[in-house]
Amino acid sequence: MFDQYAxxxxxxxxxxxxxxxxxxxxxxxxxxxxxVVTRSPLPxxxxxxxxxxxxxSTGRLSSLRAVNQPLDILHAxxxxxxxxxxxxxxxxxxxxxxxxxxxxxxxxxxxxxxGEPTPGRVASLALxxxxxxxxxxxxxxxxxxxxxxxxxxxxxxxxDTMIQGKRLRDISDLPLDLVT
Numbered sequence: 127m128f129d130q131y132a133x134x135x136x137x138x139x140x141x142x143x144x145x146x147x148x149x150x151x152x153x154x155x156x157x158x159x160x161x162v163v164t165r166s167p168l169p170x171x172x173x174x175x176x177x178x179x180x181x182x183s184t185g186r187l188s189s190l191r192a193v194n195q196p197l198d199i200l201h202a203x204x205x206x207x208x209x210x211x212x213x214x215x216x217x218x219x220x221x222x223x224x225x226x227x228x229x230x231x232x233x234x235x236x237x238x239x240x241g242e243p244t245p246g247r248v249a250s251l252a253l254x255x256x257x258x259x260x261x262x263x264x265x266x267x268x269x270x271x272x273x274x275x276x277x278x279x280x281x282x283x284x285x286d287t288m289i290q291g292k293r294l295r296d297i298s299d300l301p302l303d304l305v306t
Contacts, residue, residue, distance in 0.1 A: 163202035
C-alpha cells in the first residue's frame with residue numbers, strides 16, 4: 127500500500143463485501159505494476175539537515191514527513207513488456223491511466239521498459255497523450271545502429287522522432303530520470 131493509493135484498499139474491502147458495489151465500481155482501480163520504486167517518509171531531522179524547513183507549524187500535511195503519515199510514497203511505476211503486441215501496449219497505457227486517475231497526491235513516474243525491435247510498435251506506446259512519462263528500450267543504441275546499417279530511413283526517422291521528442295530513451299537513462 128502506498129500513500130497516494132491507500133484509499134483503494136478501503137474501496138476494495140467495500141467491494142468484496144457488497145456485490146452491487148463491486149459491479150458498479152469494477153476492479154480497474156487496482157494498481158499492480160511490474161516494478162515499483164518507493165520512497166519512505168523522512169524524519170524531520172533529515173528534512174532539516176541543511177537548515178530549518180519544517181517544524182510543528184509548517185509542512186503539516188506533506189506526505190514526505192514521517193510525522194504526518196507512515197506509508198511509503200510510490201515514486202515510480204514501471205511496466206515491463208519484452209515485446210509490444212497491440213494488447214500489451216494498451217495494457218501498459220491502462221496501467222498508467224489508472225495511476226493517474228486513482229491517486230490522491232503526487233503522481234509517480236510512469237514508465238515502460240521494452241525490448242521491442244520494431245519502432246512502429248514502440249511508437250504505439252511512446253507517441254501518445256502523456257499517460258506514460260517515457261518508454262525505455264533495453265538496446266536503443268543497438269536498435270538505432272541496426273536501422274542505420276540496414277538503411278531503413280523511414281523507420282529510422284520514426285525512431286529519431288521518438289528520441290528527440292523525449293518519449294523514448296535508453297535503459298541506461300532510467301536511473302538518472304528517477305532521481306527527481
